[in-house]
């Protein structure tokens with residue numbers, strides 16, 4: 004194995020006489036910022052937007068359609084979860100933050116259903132593996148909801164009921180339902 | 193009414209005008225600072241303070257600041273020298289405010305046979321007075337550092353004082369040229385002297401007669417206000433300033449002193465280099481343009497135009513000082529010292545020598 008010798012890289016370019024004089028460069032700099040000032044003032048006075056920043060929460064930056072946001076569970080026609088409690092997502096999840104309790108489904112065509120399905124979003128790394136792994140397309144990350152928080156760790160655990168209540172984001176990428184209020188639960192497994 | 197009462201009334205009115213102007217502009221500067229920096233940096237800036245949903249482009253922020261500063265805990269360190277600790281912010285603000293007194297905001301106003309010189313205090317050594325007041329600001333800084341019983345504050349005070357002294361000496365030397373050209377130490381006389389013209393076209397403003405003096409004065413003036421690029425007394429996170437132990441409104445007063453000093457420097461620049469209250473080609477009885485065209489104006493209109501011109505120039509200078517403050521990066525301490533003593537001062541002396549030579553020829 005070849006050893007790498009440290010090399011001292013000098014990036015400092017010697018200052019030109021004009022730069023050493025400082026004053027000219029100062030004036031150029033002032034011109035640049037003053038240019039920004041007048042351009043933005045012009046835009047603003049003519050009713051435009053003289054800023055590149057977004058005024059969150061009133062304004063939201065457009066999100067990529069592929070963005071992975073808060074999870075949701077997809078429902079069947081009758082409203083029951085599409086999930087068959089196969090545990091694939093729980094197994095693949097690198098953060099071990101999905102907890103499923105499987106139960107027998109009354110319908111003999113369906114083998115199992117999740118009695119409980121909790122995601123600890125305080126641990127989730129939003130890798131999307133659960134979505135990829137699911138054979139039933141029962142879990143998705145397309146709600147567009149990014150603003151969810153809680154005052155406790157338990158508050159970051161989202162239950163099956165909450166996840167089933169979420170809807171996909173609209174065509175503009177904005178969430179169509181309010182972010183769920185934190186569900187505080189005790190005695191989590 | 194006795195003559196004394198009238199004189200007193202006039203004096204109070206003039207002082208009231210100047211105080212109102214400086215304090216309001218200083219207070220407004222807190223808003224200008226946020227908003228202008230935002231516009232310069234493609235941001236939106238202060239716009240969150242609102243009254244019943246009314247935001248008025250952030251104009252309520254100074255009010256919000258005041259409420260916040262008045263309701264904050266007013267902390268005095270246990271081992272601080274209480275009297276000096278309390279006095280320091282007042283000393284700072286007082287000398288900053290008093291500096292504006294001799295700056296003329298108009299020529300003479302003639303009412304009822306009286307000639308009122310439009311400056312709060314008519315002094316024939318006005319420049320020296322402004323200097324005195326600006327230099328006394330050092331005491332506020334030093335007192336704050338000393339009285340806090342905090343070694344970091346003490347060091348911060350020393351830094352600030354060293355900066356202000358090196359800047360003030362350069363200021364003094366840089367405006368000697370102006371005094372020589374207009375032959376007076378009275379700011380009103382200097383403003384009047386700038387009403388002359390070269391070939392009837394170019395006004396003999398300080399900016400044209402003393403360009404080097406203007407640059408030196410502005411540089412040193414910005415340094416004496418302790419603001420960027422010479423703000424090494426402050427810097428909340430990396431440098432510990434002389435006001436480290438101050439909280440609430442007492443801290444606000446130090447901030448206010450900086451803003452008021454900015455206004456004073458803007459006023460000084462206006463009076464010395466931008467023709468003061470002079471409007472180009474406006475004489476006591478109206479406009480006389482170089483082409484021979486002349487427009488007669490009543491006395492009151494002329495005075496109003498002059499005061500308006502002065503206010504406009506001061507506001508423009510404040511804008512420029514803000515532009516500088518939000519453009520340049522901070523100097524290092526040794527760089528600023530070297531600039532003050534080895535750059536500004538020798539250049540200012542050179543400026544005096546050259547001015548003297550030109551005047552003698």
Ligand code: SF4
Pocket residue numbers: 092095096097098099100101122126127128129130131132133134
């Ligand atoms: S996104 Fe990744 S970390 Fe989060 S629940 Fe799914 S698999 Fe686990």
Ligand code: SF4
Pocket residue numbers: 085086087088089090091092093103136137138139140141142
């Ligand atoms: S992988 Fe899909 S079907 Fe299987 S347990 Fe997870 S959500 Fe349910």
